[in-house]
Amino acid sequence: MKSSKRVSLHFSLLSILATGLMLFNQVSVAKDVSTQEAWNIISTGTTIIDVRTAEEFAAGHIEGAINIPFEQIVNGVEKIGLKNDASIVLYCRSGRRSGLADEALIQAGFTHSVNAGGYEALATTKP
Helix, strand or coil: CCHHHHHHHHHHHHHHHHHHHHHHHCCCCCCECCHHHHHHHHCCCCEEEECCCHHHHHHCCCCCCEECCHHHHHHHHHHCCCCCCCEEEEEECCCHHHHHHHHHHHHCCCCEEEEEEEHHHHHHCCC
16 A cells, blocks of 8 residues: 555544544533532422332432433433423432433433432432
8 A cells, every 4th residue: 555545544544533532522421410519400490300219219209309210211201391401300329320310311312411319318418
């Protein structure tokens, strides 16, 4: 292969890689927030969603929270009429399931959801 063709091939590959990285960079990622940040968001009148099971929710939950199990989050928020730009605070027992729910919402085009972590931490820091 001639030197100029090799340089052209390398340049083309680098261009493809750079384009891919720019596209990846524009994809939203889940946002975890501290309990204090979560309460600040909640104080603005956001939708609070508990993504634990119905049994866990029945045993105790944040006042005003809606229970939508994490596996059903996208269909659940659409069913209750939330738009893609709705402000949503998610929580579960430890933050794992709410993180998965946050990722699912982001993939579905929601732009203002956050993972507040675990119920106990959130409940014990309520202002």
